[in-house]
Amino acid sequence: xxxxxxxxxxxxxxxxxxxxxxxxxxxxxxxxxxxxxxxxxxxxxxxxxxxxxxxxxxxxxxxxxxxxxxxxxxxxxxxxxxxxxxxxxxxxxxxxxxxxxxxxxxxxxxxxxxxxxxxxxxxxxxxxxxxxxxxxxxxxxxxxxxxxxxxxxxxxxxxxxxxxxxxxxxxxxxxxxxxxxxxxxxxxxxxxxxxxxxxxxxxxxxxxxxxxxxxxxxxxxxxxxxxxxxxxxxxxxxxxxxxxxxxxxxxxxxxxxxxxxxxxxxxxxxxxxxxxxxxxxxxxxxxxxxxxxxxxxxxxxxxxxxxxxxxxxxxxxxxxxxxxxxxxxxxxxxxxxxxxxxxxxxxxxxxxxxxxxxxxxxxxxxxxxxxxxxxxxxxxxxxxxxxxxxxxxxxxxxxxxxxxxxxxxxxxxxxxxxxxxxxxxxxxxxxxxxxxxxxxxxxxxxxxxxxxxxxxxxxxxxxxxxxxxxxxxxxxxxxxxxxxxxxxxxxxxxxxxxxxxxxxxxxxxxxxxxxxxxxxxxx
Numbered sequence: 001x002x003x004x005x006x007x008x009x010x011x012x013x014x015x016x017x018x019x020x021x022x023x024x025x026x027x028x029x030x031x032x033x034x035x036x037x038x039x040x041x042x043x044x045x046x047x048x049x050x051x052x053x054x055x056x057x058x059x060x061x062x063x064x065x066x067x068x069x070x071x072x073x074x075x076x077x078x079x080x081x082x083x084x085x086x087x088x089x090x091x092x093x094x095x096x097x098x099x100x101x102x103x104x105x106x107x108x109x110x111x112x113x114x115x116x117x118x119x120x121x122x123x124x125x126x127x128x129x130x131x132x133x134x135x136x137x138x139x140x141x142x143x144x145x146x147x148x149x150x151x152x153x154x155x156x157x158x159x160x161x162x163x164x165x166x167x168x169x170x171x172x173x174x175x176x177x178x179x180x181x182x183x184x185x186x187x188x189x190x191x192x193x194x195x196x197x198x199x200x201x202x203x204x205x206x207x208x209x210x211x212x213x214x215x216x217x218x219x220x221x222x223x224x225x226x227x228x229x230x231x232x233x234x235x236x237x238x239x240x241x242x243x244x245x246x247x248x249x250x251x252x253x254x255x256x257x258x259x260x261x262x263x264x265x266x267x268x269x270x271x272x273x274x275x276x277x278x279x280x281x282x283x284x285x286x287x288x289x290x291x292x293x294x295x296x297x298x299x300x301x302x303x304x305x306x307x308x309x310x311x312x313x314x315x316x317x318x319x320x321x322x323x324x325x326x327x328x329x330x331x332x333x334x335x336x337x338x339x340x341x342x343x344x345x346x347x348x349x350x351x352x353x354x355x356x357x358x359x360x361x362x363x364x365x366x367x368x369x370x371x372x373x374x375x376x377x378x379x380x381x382x383x384x385x386x387x388x389x390x391x392x393x394x395x396x397x398x399x400x401x402x403x404x405x406x407x408x409x410x411x412x413x414x415x416x417x418x419x420x421x422x423x424x425x426x427x428x429x430x431x432x433x434x435x436x437x438x439x440x441x442x443x444x445x446x447x448x449x450x451x452x453x454x455x456x457x458x459x460x461x462x463x464x465x466x467x468x469x470x471x472x473x474x475x476x477x478x479x480x481x482x483x484x485x486x487x488x489x490x491x492x493x494x495x496x497x498x499x500x501x502x503x504x505x506x507x508x509x510x511x512x513x514x515x516x517x518x519x520x521x522x523x
Contacts, residue, residue: 005126010066019048023070028079030069035062039096043083059099077110084153085120092146095134097230102196107153142384144221145228147442148188150196155329158190166197169296170204176297176322183340183498184332187300188440191254194298198250199231207249211237212290214258218440221421240286243293244274251294255440257306259286264310264474287312291320307435307492309479332442332501335360343497346520347490349463356522361503364517368408371507375447379429385445386423388433388496391472392451406432408509435492438499446500449507450493456513465489
């Protein structure tokens with residue numbers, strides 16, 4: 001595979017040179033058109049004709065230089081893939097402002113794809129030498145701007161669901177749409193993509209669109225991402241309370257299973273005031289606020305990630321009569337859908353269909369110190385590796401930073417010191433994240449501590465929940481049904497155990513539960 005980059009003026013005389021160039025007329029190529037601030041990325045079989053078409057655009061006319069990326073072995077699929085990768089990485093790199101729209105980036109398979117992907121690293125190095133990019137790929141992959149970018153290439157089902165919803169709204173079919181998807185199916189990616197698409201599509205670009213994110217930490221991260229994406233603004237990412245009085249055309253709700261009802265919340269008065277302002281009584285909830293404040297609603301939902309009594313019940317989403325869609329392709333963990341199913345099976349006392357994962361690093365540890373040390377070593381290699389835990393220890397360091405929160409076999413640990421974008425905070429590697437700071441985020445490796453609130457009874461062969469050892473006060477107050485509390489806690493661990501892209505390390509406090517996990521896993 002012999003690739004090359006050749007540079008021309010983006011002008012009529014430059015186009016004539018492209019026409020005389022070996023790869024300029026009848027060969028799949030990728031091209032970058034730039035000035036000192038902006039860039040456009042494209043692909044074409046006839047770059048000579050395509051560049052002349054671009055020259056008719058006022059936006060493109062501001063650009064002055066075009067680089068052709070060519071290869072003796074390029075085919076149309078390879079060129080499309082390289083174009084897609086460059087768009088995804090260059091928006092996150094931040095060297096230039098992208099002129100591209102978000103439509104059309106779909107991740108598809110083709111012959112010898114892995115070969116072309118392996119060579120992309122070399123191409124990036126060449127672009128770095130040419131000062132067209134500024135950061136290393138490994139560093140870009142760990143940024144929120146890369147992970148949550150509306151320019152991410154979509155799976156086929158993500159693309160199909162998004163286009164179908166846009167088609168209905170273009171036809172003025174008002175109402176609600178609910179996109180169901182498990183961990184790693186790319187709900188947040190599709191949510192940010194749709195916001196960008198609404199701002200690009202003729203006839204929809206004037207609609208007032210908001211992205212509602214119930215969790216404070218994830219909301220702050222997405223606001224930072226939107227601040228850096230052309231056409232988007234940070235104030236488009238809002239909390240549930242912010243919708244009131246906003247008169248939105250479209251509200252897209254990420255992690256909608258975390259919308260709240262009036263149970264176990266911290267400020268009943270502000271909740272009641274919000275209900276009153278919308279003419280609702282005390283039975284009103286944040287889902288009602290969304291419905292009353294917009295013409296169209298798009299909910300991204302996973303009933304198995306509801307983790308607190310304050311989370312709205314699944315029945316409420318059934319009652320709104322939303323048109324259902326489903327995401328099934330798993331994009332997060334390298335273990336694929338089989339690993340997600342394995343975790344679901346093991347936590348629900350089923351024998352997993354598959355219990356060995358060649359491409360996924362899953363380990364169960366007998367020693368907590370060895371597990372934490374392993375995560376820190378992986379962080380040296382991959383970055384963005386964190387330890388998380390179930391809420392089975394009191395949060396003493398909130399009031400006294402000189403103490404610790406968790407002690408297991410002599411190892412003393414502290415909970416996360418910030419709720420805002422904890423995974424990227426300076427001391428995160430030395431802290432333990434909770435469900436409220438990790439939900440919605442991806443990690444490279446996750447070290448999960450399953451606390452003493454979960455144990456295993458080898459006689460009844462059941463997982464047992466000890467309410468007294470579950471320390472999230474708002475997570476258990478008013479929960480009288482033990483099965484309901486068990487569902488919340490199981491959902492918490494299901495979420496924690498599916499955050500890691502490359503691997504998941506597990507330490508389980510209860511020895512019997514640890515042995516049960518081991519019996520279901522073939523390492």
